[in-house]
Amino acid sequence: MVQNYYYIIVGGGLAGLQLALKLSKDIFFKGKSIAIIDPDPKEKNDKTWCFWEKGNGHWDHLVTHEWSRGKFISKDIDHNFELSPYYYKMLKSIDFYTYIKQELEKSEEITFIKDEIQEIDPVTRKATGDKGEYTATHFFDSRVTSGYLETEKHSRIYQHFKGRLIETEKPVFNSSEFTMMDFRLKYKDSTSFTYILPLSRTKALVEYTFFTPFLTEEKIYDELLDEYISKYLKPGKYETLSTESGIIPMTDFPFESGNTTKITKIGTGGGWVKASTGYSFKNTEKKIEKIVDNIKSGVSPGSNLINYKFRRYDRIFLDVLYRNNELGEEIFTKFYTKNSPEEIFAYLDEESSFSEDLKIMLSLYNFQFIKSFLRKGF
DSSP: OOOEEEEEEOSSSSHHHHHHHHHHGGGGGGGGGGGOOOOOOOOOOEEEEEEEEEOOOOGGGGEEEESSSSEESSSOOEEEOOOEEEEEEEEEHHHHHHHHHHTTTTTTSEEOOOOOOEEETTTTEEEESSSOOOEEEEEEOOOOOOGSSSSSSOOOOEEEEEEEEESSSSSSOOTEEEEEEEEOOSSSSOOEEEEEEESSEEEEEEEEEESSSSSSOHHHHHHHHHHHIIIIISSSSSSEEEEEEEEEEOOOOGGGGGOSSEEEOOOOOTOOOOOOTOOHHHHHHHHHHHHHHHHHTTSSSTTOOOHHHHHHHHHHHHHHHHHHHGGHHHHHHHHSSSHHHHHHHHTTTTTTHHHHHHEEEEHHHOOHHHHHHHHHHH
C-alpha cells in the first residue's frame, strides 16, 4: 500500500527535525500532512553541535554549556580572545532530538516512519523505501549523494575526529574558556589539532580533529588523545565517560544541484555544512527560515539557499588545504590572531561585506592562495 502525504522529510536529523518543527508551528501549514522517514529513531547522543551567536538564542533551553572566551594555540602562540557580544554554545544531539520529537508528537500533521528511503522518483512523486512506498507533493531529502566522491572538479577534504568526555581527578580546566584549536600536537605534516570544551574544572570534551584529504585508523585518534591528555593536560587519574566520532565532508560540491520542482535537498545532503569549517547548526537554522519563506511566497523551496560568493571563497581555501595540508597551522594562526572575533564570525556566518572579506583574505596571505585562485577560478 502506498502512503500519501503532503510533504515528506527524508531524514530525521538536524535539518529534518528543525524543518518539521518549523512547519508544525506555522498556521500556514495547518492541515498539511507531513511524514518524517528515517531508519534511526534517534534515541542516543550521537554527536555534539557547537555554534556561536550573539546573546540569547532560540535553543538556549537545550544548551549544555556556553563560553564567553576562547583560546587558540600554535607552536609559537597562545592567544586568548573575548567573544563578546558572541557566546560559543554547546548542544547535545540527544537533547535536541528528544525535545523536537516531543514537540512534534503534539501535532496532528506529523507522522514518524521508521524506514530507509532508497529512491525518489520526481516524475511519479514516489519514494521507495525498504518497507514501503510513499508519495508527496514535495520531498525534503537529506540523503548525501555519493557524487561528491566521484569528481575531481570540486575541492574536497574531510573533517574527521574522535572525542572523549573525560572527568579528571584534579582540576585542570577553565570552564569559562574553550580551546578552538591547539596545534602543539600534530599528526605528521597535516592540518590536525586538539579541540577542548570544558564543562567544569574537572570535566571536558577533548577531541582530536583532522582537516585532511585522507582518513585514518581508529587507533591513531586514540594514540593522539592519550598523548595530548598526558603531555598537556596532565590530569593524573581520569575517567572516560563517553566517546564520539565523525566524518564531515568539507567540499564545494553543488549538492543543491539535486533540487527539482518536487525535491529539495537539505542538511549535509543540500550543501548546508559550511565548506571551510564543517559547522552546520546555525547555517541550518537560517536555511530552514528561508525554505519556509520561499514556500509561503510561492517560489521553489530551494531558491536562493546558497551564497555563491562564499562558495567561491571556500573553494579556494579547500584547494590550498588539499594540496598543501601542512599549511593549516599557519593559515589558522593568521585567521585567529589577525582578526577580531566579530570579524571572524561575520565572515564565517557569510554576513560580511566585500571590504571585510578582503581584510580577512589579506590577513591569510600565502602564495598558495594565489595559485589556487588561478587554478580554481573565481
